Amino acid sequence: MIDELIVKIVDSMINTDIISKDDKEAYVYAYTITLEKVLTLITISIMGVVLNRFVNIIIFLCTFMFLRRRTGGFHLETFGQCFIGTNFICVIIEACDFVWLKYMTLVMFLCMVSVLYIICVGTVNHPNLALNDGELMESKKRARIVVVLEVLLTIVLCIVGVDRTITGYMAMGINICALLLVMSKIQSRMNK
Numbered sequence: 001m002i003d004e005l006i007v008k009i010v011d012s013m014i015n016t017d018i019i020s021k022d023d024k025e026a027y028v029y030a031y032t033i034t035l036e037k038v039l040t041l042i043t044i045s046i047m048g049v050v051l052n053r054f055v056n057i058i059i060f061l062c063t064f065m066f067l068r069r070r071t072g073g074f075h076l077e078t079f080g081q082c083f084i085g086t087n088f089i090c091v092i093i094e095a096c097d098f099v100w101l102k103y104m105t106l107v108m109f110l111c112m113v114s115v116l117y118i119i120c121v122g123t124v125n126h127p128n129l130a131l132n133d134g135e136l137m138e139s140k141k142r143a144r145i146v147v148v149l150e151v152l153l154t155i156v157l158c159i160v161g162v163d164r165t166i167t168g169y170m171a172m173g174i175n176i177c178a179l180l181l182v183m184s185k186i187q188s189r190m191n192k
Contacts, residue, residue: 002079006031032079037065040083044090053094056169060093063150063173070143072124073180074187093172101168108158111151111171114178118147124184150174 010027013019019027041061048057076082100107122140125131131139154170 002035003028003032006035006079036079036082036086040086043083043087047087047091047094051094053097056097056165057090057094059166060090060169060173063170064177067118067143067146067150067174067177068180070123070139070146071118071121071177071181072139072184073177074183089176093169093176097165097168100172101165104164104168107168107171107175110175111154114175115147115151117178118174118181119144121181121185124181124188147174147177 006028010019010024010031013027014021014024044057044061045054048054051057076085122143123131123136125136150170151174154167154174157167157170158164
Protein backbone atom coordinates (compact mmCIF):
# COMPACT_ATOMS: atom_id res chain seq x y z
CA MET A 1 0.00 0.00 0.00
CA ILE A 2 2.68 2.51 1.01
CA ASP A 3 4.94 1.22 -1.76
CA GLU A 4 2.18 1.82 -4.32
CA LEU A 5 1.57 5.35 -3.01
CA ILE A 6 5.26 6.19 -3.32
CA VAL A 7 5.38 4.81 -6.87
CA LYS A 8 2.35 6.97 -7.78
CA ILE A 9 4.02 10.07 -6.32
CA VAL A 10 7.24 9.39 -8.23
CA ASP A 11 5.30 8.65 -11.44
CA SER A 12 3.53 11.98 -10.99
CA MET A 13 6.90 13.70 -10.61
CA ILE A 14 8.07 12.03 -13.83
CA ASN A 15 4.89 13.05 -15.68
CA THR A 16 5.35 16.68 -14.64
CA ASP A 17 9.05 16.58 -15.64
CA ILE A 18 10.26 17.18 -12.09
CA ILE A 19 12.51 14.13 -12.33
CA SER A 20 13.80 11.93 -15.13
CA LYS A 21 12.31 8.50 -15.78
CA ASP A 22 15.85 7.10 -15.42
CA ASP A 23 15.87 8.25 -11.79
CA LYS A 24 12.56 6.58 -10.86
CA GLU A 25 14.06 3.64 -8.97
CA ALA A 26 16.38 5.89 -6.94
CA TYR A 27 13.53 8.22 -5.95
CA VAL A 28 11.20 5.36 -5.03
CA TYR A 29 13.94 3.88 -2.85
CA ALA A 30 14.84 7.23 -1.24
CA TYR A 31 11.22 8.15 -0.49
CA THR A 32 10.48 4.67 0.84
CA ILE A 33 13.47 4.80 3.20
CA THR A 34 12.61 8.32 4.37
CA LEU A 35 8.94 7.52 4.98
CA GLU A 36 9.86 4.27 6.72
CA LYS A 37 12.22 6.11 9.05
CA VAL A 38 9.68 8.82 9.90
CA LEU A 39 6.84 6.36 10.52
CA THR A 40 9.13 4.06 12.49
CA LEU A 41 10.37 6.91 14.69
CA ILE A 42 6.81 8.06 15.37
CA THR A 43 5.57 4.54 16.14
CA ILE A 44 8.54 3.65 18.33
CA SER A 45 8.33 6.96 20.17
CA ILE A 46 4.67 6.29 20.94
CA MET A 47 5.58 2.81 22.19
CA GLY A 48 8.35 4.32 24.31
CA VAL A 49 5.89 6.73 25.91
CA VAL A 50 3.28 4.02 26.47
CA LEU A 51 5.86 1.68 28.03
CA ASN A 52 7.40 4.57 29.99
CA ARG A 53 10.75 4.02 28.27
CA PHE A 54 10.86 6.96 25.87
CA VAL A 55 14.38 8.14 26.76
CA ASN A 56 15.73 4.59 26.75
CA ILE A 57 14.33 3.79 23.32
CA ILE A 58 15.61 7.08 21.88
CA ILE A 59 19.08 6.17 23.18
CA PHE A 60 18.76 2.72 21.59
CA LEU A 61 17.53 4.16 18.29
CA CYS A 62 20.28 6.78 18.11
CA THR A 63 22.97 4.20 18.77
CA PHE A 64 21.42 1.65 16.42
CA MET A 65 20.45 3.92 13.52
CA PHE A 66 23.66 5.95 13.54
CA LEU A 67 25.65 2.73 13.21
CA ARG A 68 23.20 0.87 10.96
CA ARG A 69 23.28 3.67 8.40
CA ARG A 70 26.97 2.92 7.91
CA THR A 71 27.05 -0.87 8.25
CA GLY A 72 24.04 -1.93 6.25
CA GLY A 73 23.00 -5.46 7.03
CA PHE A 74 19.95 -7.65 6.70
CA HIS A 75 17.09 -6.06 4.76
CA LEU A 76 13.53 -7.23 4.34
CA GLU A 77 11.77 -7.17 0.98
CA THR A 78 9.12 -4.48 1.44
CA PHE A 79 8.41 -1.32 3.36
CA GLY A 80 5.75 -3.09 5.43
CA GLN A 81 8.05 -5.95 6.38
CA CYS A 82 10.84 -3.55 7.32
CA PHE A 83 8.46 -1.38 9.35
CA ILE A 84 7.06 -4.37 11.23
CA GLY A 85 10.52 -5.88 11.72
CA THR A 86 12.02 -2.68 13.11
CA ASN A 87 9.08 -2.11 15.43
CA PHE A 88 9.20 -5.74 16.55
CA ILE A 89 12.89 -5.42 17.45
CA CYS A 90 12.19 -2.26 19.47
CA VAL A 91 9.21 -3.79 21.26
CA ILE A 92 11.31 -6.82 22.23
CA ILE A 93 14.18 -4.61 23.42
CA GLU A 94 11.79 -2.40 25.42
CA ALA A 95 9.46 -5.03 26.78
CA CYS A 96 12.20 -7.47 27.76
CA ASP A 97 14.67 -5.03 29.30
CA PHE A 98 13.73 -6.28 32.75
CA VAL A 99 15.31 -9.60 31.70
CA TRP A 100 18.40 -8.52 29.78
CA LEU A 101 19.26 -5.72 32.23
CA LYS A 102 19.78 -8.43 34.87
CA TYR A 103 22.53 -9.88 32.69
CA MET A 104 24.51 -6.72 31.95
CA THR A 105 27.83 -8.57 32.05
CA LEU A 106 26.61 -10.80 29.23
CA VAL A 107 25.14 -7.83 27.33
CA MET A 108 28.46 -5.96 27.58
CA PHE A 109 30.45 -9.07 26.61
CA LEU A 110 28.23 -9.49 23.54
CA CYS A 111 28.71 -5.80 22.83
CA MET A 112 32.48 -6.26 22.74
CA VAL A 113 32.08 -9.28 20.43
CA SER A 114 29.72 -7.19 18.27
CA VAL A 115 32.22 -4.34 18.11
CA LEU A 116 34.98 -6.72 17.02
CA TYR A 117 32.70 -8.22 14.38
CA ILE A 118 31.70 -4.79 13.04
CA ILE A 119 35.36 -3.72 12.97
CA CYS A 120 36.20 -6.85 10.94
CA VAL A 121 33.25 -6.66 8.54
CA GLY A 122 32.64 -2.91 8.39
CA THR A 123 29.85 -2.66 5.85
CA VAL A 124 27.79 -5.15 3.88
CA ASN A 125 27.11 -4.04 0.31
CA HIS A 126 23.40 -4.60 -0.20
CA PRO A 127 22.12 -4.72 -3.82
CA ASN A 128 19.91 -1.68 -3.12
CA LEU A 129 23.02 0.30 -2.20
CA ALA A 130 25.21 -1.03 -5.04
CA LEU A 131 28.32 0.68 -3.68
CA ASN A 132 31.41 0.68 -5.88
CA ASP A 133 34.73 -0.43 -4.37
CA GLY A 134 35.73 3.10 -3.31
CA GLU A 135 32.35 3.82 -1.71
CA LEU A 136 32.39 0.45 0.04
CA MET A 137 35.85 1.06 1.52
CA GLU A 138 34.77 4.53 2.71
CA SER A 139 31.60 3.10 4.23
CA LYS A 140 33.59 0.38 6.02
CA LYS A 141 35.94 3.02 7.41
CA ARG A 142 33.04 5.13 8.67
CA ALA A 143 31.30 2.11 10.21
CA ARG A 144 34.48 1.23 12.09
CA ILE A 145 34.92 4.80 13.34
CA VAL A 146 31.29 5.02 14.48
CA VAL A 147 31.34 1.68 16.32
CA VAL A 148 34.58 2.58 18.09
CA LEU A 149 33.17 5.97 19.12
CA GLU A 150 29.93 4.39 20.32
CA VAL A 151 31.65 1.73 22.39
CA LEU A 152 34.08 4.28 23.85
CA LEU A 153 31.13 6.46 24.86
CA THR A 154 29.44 3.42 26.41
CA ILE A 155 32.60 2.55 28.35
CA VAL A 156 33.08 6.13 29.57
CA LEU A 157 29.45 6.29 30.71
CA CYS A 158 29.93 3.00 32.58
CA ILE A 159 33.09 4.31 34.26
CA VAL A 160 31.47 7.57 35.39
CA GLY A 161 28.55 5.63 36.84
CA VAL A 162 25.72 6.57 34.49
CA ASP A 163 22.58 4.47 35.02
CA ARG A 164 23.27 1.04 33.55
CA THR A 165 19.94 1.12 31.76
CA ILE A 166 21.31 3.81 29.45
CA THR A 167 24.54 1.95 28.73
CA GLY A 168 22.56 -1.27 28.32
CA TYR A 169 20.34 0.28 25.66
CA MET A 170 23.44 1.63 23.90
CA ALA A 171 25.06 -1.81 23.99
CA MET A 172 21.89 -3.42 22.66
CA GLY A 173 21.89 -0.97 19.73
CA ILE A 174 25.38 -2.16 18.81
CA ASN A 175 24.43 -5.82 19.39
CA ILE A 176 21.35 -5.66 17.16
CA CYS A 177 23.34 -3.92 14.42
CA ALA A 178 25.95 -6.69 14.51
CA LEU A 179 23.20 -9.33 14.50
CA LEU A 180 21.73 -7.81 11.33
CA LEU A 181 25.19 -7.89 9.74
CA VAL A 182 25.52 -11.58 10.57
CA MET A 183 22.04 -12.25 9.18
CA SER A 184 22.97 -10.42 5.98
CA LYS A 185 26.12 -12.49 5.57
CA ILE A 186 24.10 -15.70 6.07
CA GLN A 187 21.45 -14.51 3.62
CA SER A 188 24.03 -13.64 0.94
CA ARG A 189 25.71 -17.06 1.31
CA MET A 190 22.35 -18.82 1.02
CA ASN A 191 21.54 -16.87 -2.17
CA LYS A 192 24.80 -17.91 -3.88
